[in-house]
Every structure is written in C-alpha cells, then in structure tokens.
Amino acid sequence: MSDKDTQPLTGKDLARKPRGFPDKREGLIHAQAKLVETVTGIYRKWGFEALETGAFEYADALGKFLPDDDRPNAGVFAIQDDDEQWMSLRYDLTAPLARFIAEAGQTVGRPFRRYAAGPVWRNEKPGPGRFREFWQCDADTVGAPGFHADAEMIAMGAEALRAVGMETGEFVIRVNTRRLLNGVLESVGAASADTRLAILRALDKLDRLGASGVADLLGKGRLDDSGDFTKGAGLGDAEVKAVLAFAEAGAKTRAETLANLSKAAGNSEEGKAGLAELEAIAVALEALGAPEGDVVIDPSVVRGLEYYTGPVYEAELLREVTGEDGKTYRIGSIGGGGRYDDLVARFTGETVPATGFSVGISRLASALAIMGETVKLDGPVVVLNLDKDSPAVALEIATMLRRAGLRAEAYMGGSGMKGQMKYADRRGAPAVVMVGSNEIEAGTVTIKDLEMGAMKAKAIQSNEEYREARPGQIEVPRDQMVEAVRRIVEAQG
RNA sequence: GCCGCCUUAGCUCAGUUGGUUAGAGCGCUGGUUUGUGGAACCAGAGGUCCUCCGUUCAAACCGGAGAGGCGGUACCA
Numbered sequence: 369m370s371d372k373d374t375q376p377l378t379g380k381d382l383a384r385k386p387r388g389f390p391d392k393r394e395g396l397i398h399a400q401a402k403l404v405e406t407v408t409g410i411y412r413k414w415g416f417e418a419l420e421t422g423a424f425e426y427a428d429a430l431g432k433f434l435p436d437d438d439r440p441n442a443g444v445f446a447i448q449d450d451d452e453q454w455m456s457l458r459y460d461l462t463a464p465l466a467r468f469i470a471e472a473g474q475t476v477g478r479p480f481r482r483y484a485a486g487p488v489w490r491n492e493k494p495g496p497g498r499f500r501e502f503w504q505c506d507a508d509t510v511g512a513p514g515f516h517a518d519a520e521m522i523a524m525g526a527e528a529l530r531a532v533g534m535e536t537g538e539f540v541i542r543v544n545t546r547r548l549l550n551g552v553l554e555s556v557g558a559a560s561a562d563t564r565l566a567i568l569r570a571l572d573k574l575d576r577l578g579a580s581g582v583a584d585l586l587g588k589g590r591l592d593d594s595g596d597f598t599k600g601a602g603l604g605d606a607e608v609k610a611v612l613a614f615a616e617a618g619a620k621t622r623a624e625t626l627a628n629l630s631k632a633a634g635n636s637e638e639g640k641a642g643l644a645e646l647e648a649i650a651v652a653l654e655a656l657g658a659p660e661g662d663v664v665i666d667p668s669v670v671r672g673l674e675y676y677t678g679p680v681y682e683a684e685l686l687r688e689v690t691g692e693d694g695k696t697y698r699i700g701s702i703g704g705g706g707r708y709d710d711l712v713a714r715f716t717g718e719t720v721p722a723t724g725f726s727v728g729i730s731r732l733a734s735a736l737a738i739m740g741e742t743v744k745l746d747g748p749v750v751v752l753n754l755d756k757d758s759p760a761v762a763l764e765i766a767t768m769l770r771r772a773g774l775r776a777e778a779y780m781g782g783s784g785m786k787g788q789m790k791y792a793d794r795r796g797a798p799a800v801v802m803v804g805s806n807e808i809e810a811g812t813v814t815i816k817d818l819e820m821g822a823m824k825a826k827a828i829q830s831n832e833e834y835r836e837a838r839p840g841q842i843e844v845p846r847d848q849m850v851e852a853v854r855r856i857v858e859a860q861g
Numbered sequence: 862g863c864c865g866c867c868u869u870a871g872c873u874c875a876g877u878u879g880g881u882u883a884g885a886g887c888g889c890u891g892g893u894u895u896g897u898g899g900a901a902c903c904a905g906a907g908g909u910c911c912u913c914c915g916u917u918c919a920a921a922c923c924g925g926a927g928a929g930g931c932g933g934u935a936c937c938a
Contacts, residue, residue, distance in 0.1 A: 384929085387929085387930090430938075431938055443936080443937065443938070444938085459937090459938060460938075462938095463938075490937070490938090491937095492936075492937055493862090493935095493936085493937090495931090495932090496931090569935095569936095590934095592864090592933065592934050592935095596863060596864055596933080596934050596935075597934095598934070598935070672936090672937055672938070673937090673938050674938055675938065752896090752897090754896065783890095784891095784896090785895095785896050785897060786891095786894090786896090786897065786898075787890090787898095788897085788898090789897050789898040789899095790897095790898050790899090791898085792898065793898035793899065794898080797898095800897085800898085802896075802897080804895095804896055805895095805896090806896085814896095814897095816897075816898090818898070818899085821897090821898080821899080822898080822899055825898090825899065825900070826899090826900095828900075830900085830901080831900055831901045831902085832901095834900060834901090835894065835897080835900095838897070841897085
C-alpha cells in the first residue's frame with residue numbers, strides 16, 4: 369500500500385498466512401468431513417441429488433454489480449480472466465445454482481432437488497468462527513412455488529442439525545418472511561431505500577443489542593462501547609414503538625406468534641401476504657413433525673442476502689461455546705436460507721420459484737473445536753525400525769499389515785526406540801509392532817497395544833515397576849501377527 | 862473501514878522507574894534404560910525481546926510510523 373514497505377520479505381517473515389484462510393489438520397479435516405457426510409446424508413434421504421459447480425463464476429453472473437475501477441466489489445475475491453472479463457470466487461452456493469439452472473434450461477426436470485457441499489469465499493473481516501474461506505452444505509428445491517417447500521427446507525435443516533449432535537435447546541431455526549418486513553416498512557412510511565435498509569439492519573440486531581439498542585438504531589442513532597456512533601434510521605417515537613412491537617411479537621409457540629403478528633403486522637397487502645406465508649409454513653411444519661423448540665417464528669429475522677423474496681430462515685447455535693481457555697465465544701449463525709424466486713429470472717426472464725437451506729460447516733466445526741470436541745485421532749499401526757542399518761524387516765512387516773487391509777507404516781525417521789514410541793503415541797497409533805534381533809531369532813514379533821498400555825500404566829506406581837511391566841505387550845509367532853494386530857485395532861474401535 | 866487493548870523461547874507468561882551474559886513453567890532433544898510413549902530424575906538446545914525510524918553515552922523498556930493478533934463497531938450478495 370505505502371511505498372516504503374516495498375522491501376521483499378525474507379526468512380521467517382515470508383511464511384505468513386492470509387487471515388481467514390485456515391490451515392486444517394487431521395482432527396479438523398475429519399471433523400468437517402464427518403459433518404459433510406452426515407448433513408448430505410440427510411439431504412439424500414429427503415430426496416436431493418448432488419450437483420456441484422466450480423469455484424469461479426463471472427462476476428456479473430453472481431450479482432448485480434459491475435466492475436468499477438480495479439475490482440468489481442469489496443466482499444468478493446475477483447480476478448480478471450485472460451479475456452479481461454471479471455471472475456469472482458463464489459460467495460455462496462445459491463447464486464451459482466441459479467446460473468446453472470438458467471444455463472441448463474430444460475435439461476433438468478422441475479422440481480430440481482439438489483444438494484452441494486464445498487468451499488465459498490468472502491472478503492470480509494475474519495474472527496473466531498468467521499473465515500474468508502469456509503464450507504457450506506446446501507440443499508435447494510428449484511421449481512417449487514408452494515410454501516410447504518420452505519417448510520420442508522426448515523424441517524430438514526432441523527433434522528440435519530440434530531443429526532450432527534445438536535439437541536433440544538442447543539439450536540433454533542428462526543423463521544420470518546421478507547414480505548412481512550415489507551409490510552412493516554410500508555406501515556411506518558419508510559419510503560427511501562436508505563431508511564428501509566437502516567430499519568432492517570436495526571431489526572437484525574435485536575438478539576444482540578436488545579430492544580433499547582434497536583430502538584436507538586431505529587431512531588436517532590446509537591453510541592457503542594468503543595465510542596463509535598452509528599447513525600439511526602431517523603424514525604419518530606411512534607414508529608419506533610410500532611416496529612419494536614412487531615419485532616418482539618415472537619412467542620413460545622408458532623401459533624401464539626402468529627396470533628401476535630396478526631395484530632402487529634399492519635394492514636398492508638404485503639403484511640397480509642407475509643402472514644399468510646408464515647401460516648402456511650406453520651401448518652406444513654406440523655405435518656413434517658418439526659418440534660416447537662427447534663423451529664420458531666421470529667419477526668426480527670432479516671438475513672443480509674438481497675436475493676431473498678419471501679420466507680427466510682436462520683439457524684442459530686444457542687449452546688454456550690466455552691473454549692479450553694475458559695473464554696466464551698459467540699458463534700451465532702450456523703446456517704440458514706430462504707426463498708429466492710427472482711434469482712433465475714435475472715438471466716432468463718422466466719420466474720423460477722426456488723428455496724434452499726445451507727449449513728455452515730466451518731462454523732459448526734470450529735464451534736466443536738473450541739469446545740474441545742475433536743474426534744479422536746486414529747493413526748496407523750507403526751512398525752518400529754529397530755535396526756536402522758537394515759530397515760527391510762520393518763518394511764516387510766508394514767507391507768504384510770497393509771495387504772491385510774490394516775492402516776500401517778514403517779517408521780521413516782532417524783530417532784531411537786524411545787523417539788519412535790513417542791512418535792507412535794503422538795500419531796494416535798493403536799499399536800506398534802517391534803521386530804528386533806530377539807524376535808527375528810525366535811521367529812516372532814512383539815506387539816504393543818498403546819491404548820491398553822496407557823490404561824494399565826495408570827495403576828503402576830514407580831518408574832522401575834513401569835519399566836519392568838511392559839504393559840499391554842504381547843509376543844506372537846510371526847504368522848499370527850496380522851490377526852493379533854487386527855484384534856487390537858478392532859477392539860479399540 | 863473506524864475505535865480500544867495487545868505482541869518477550871515451540872506454547873503460556875515473568876522482567877529491570879532506560880544500564881553488562883533476558884528468565885520460569887510446560888514442550889522439545891539427549892541420557893539414566895543395547896530395545897519401550899503416556900510416570901520419575903539429570904543434562905542440553907531454542908530469542909533480530911513483531912518490524913522500521915527517531916531520542917539517548919546506552920532502548921526489549923521512551924516517542925513516531927507500520928505489520929500482525931484480540932475485542933467492539935460497521936459492512937456482510
């Protein structure tokens with residue numbers, strides 16, 4: 369940026385990582401893979417099929433904006449193709465789907481029910497649980513005009529979150545509709561786009577700032593803890609009250625909320641239509657068996673994406689996230705979605721009603737990681753290399769184990785036995801196999817069950833006794849090695 | 862983007878109101894134990910004290926700028 373730090377970095381300074389692009393290791397990768405497998409499994413069960421698109425889309429296909437100066441827009445990562453056209457990394461999985469539908473035309477039947485999982489990129493400020501590269505797992509129904517399709521997305525989303533381990537009270541899916549919001553905006557006479565936007569943004573913060581904070585934002589403005597002043601929407605007291613009454617209409621049950629809303633939503637056409645949408649969704653949710661605790665109607669839900677045209681839903685993690693450092697972290701939204709009836713029409717002019725739900729895989733995984741709920745490492749069986757001058761024995765043993773379908777490696781490092789045991793321990797190896805001169809002479813191998821060894825060692829008091837005991841260790845003839853190792857691995861599950 | 866706080870060993874942190882060779886715990890490496898991780902004891906190796914510029918006889922410490930981190934706020938298709 370400035371001209372004085374143009375000196376090239378050297379040495380360790382070179383090894384930097386851009387913020388928000390996480391390095392992921394064994395534990396996290398497997399946790400994420402498992403989440404993806406579980407969630408897509410639910411989507412498949414509900415009758416969705418796989419469809420994936422590429423990482424880049426033309427910038428104008430992704431959104432309404434056009435290239436201005438150097439970059440099309442902050443918020444996305446964009447580069448120019450060799451023909452100078454702007455391409456952007458996708459910021460979600462929905463906009464590329466709309467492009468695909470427009471392009472594929474009649475070659476896909478309607479309704480088209482698809483799921484997809486993959487990384488998306490947003491050029492925003494990262495934080496704990498907030499990344500610039502992160503995974504989403506989406507399901508969408510294209511060509512579905514009825515609100516029961518939205519209800520299906522919501523109920524399926526709740527099922528997916530339960531499948532990844534969320535229990536009653538640990539998450540909630542809050543449902544609203546844009547049309548109800550439009551009705552409220554109309555009823556308070558919010559005409560300008562700026563004012564409407566300011567009101568929606570204020571509403572969206574109800575859960576975080578509370579009624580008084582939102583009231584400030586709806587009115588004159590709000591001074592936050594850091595001393596920063598946020599300009600308000602400029603509504604009068606009566607209007608602020610009306611909007612707040614609407615936003616706080618949420619009640620314990622969906623039926624109660626709907627009853628409250630019918631009073632607070634005003635008489636506009638949009639408001640009535642919105643109420644009808646939510647009523648239809650509520651009926652369908654009953655039929656789908658979605659528990660009241662999992663899915664609530666909450667008129668303060670807005671969601672940022674501009675392409676939503678009707679119902680919107682947001683899945684929030686309620687479970688307290690406390691790290692091993694004792695700090696609590698606010699993870700917030702772990703998924704959401706909504707109806708986007710006009711997204712395909714941008715390309716073809718043909719209105720294609722569609723609705724979708726997305727699970728924030730990276731958020732979920734980092735919430736689990738912060739809580740210390742990482743999956744147990746399941747490393748390979750490690751064959752120790754005791755005679756470093758002739759590693760062939762270790763290679764041979766490892767090959768036997770692999771041919772039998774077991775995950776195994778011969779030690780490749782340069783350390784002594786103690787170091788090799790430490791290595792196996794750190795890798796999460798279920799067992800090590802040792803073949804030294806004693807074993808070669810006797811035609812046997814020594815197998816150590818590391819898990820059992822650890823367990824037995826707990827009962828041992830003195831260091832000498834520990835050295836003597838060789839806990840969890842057995843010696844078997846070489847031709848029984850594979851089965852003995854297999855028993856140990858399987859016993860550990 | 863704006864505001865505040867922070868940056869010393871691999872990690873968590875001490876540190877002298879500016880004064881020689883910058884410390885601890887954990888971890889790591891080696892040994893006690895030709896060949897035994899998670900236990901014990903002994904020893905050892907790790908540092909441009911975030912970077913650059915300035916003040917000073919002297920800067921890890923003071924001043925300025927920058928980078929990175931954390932938190933808040935804004936933005937978030």
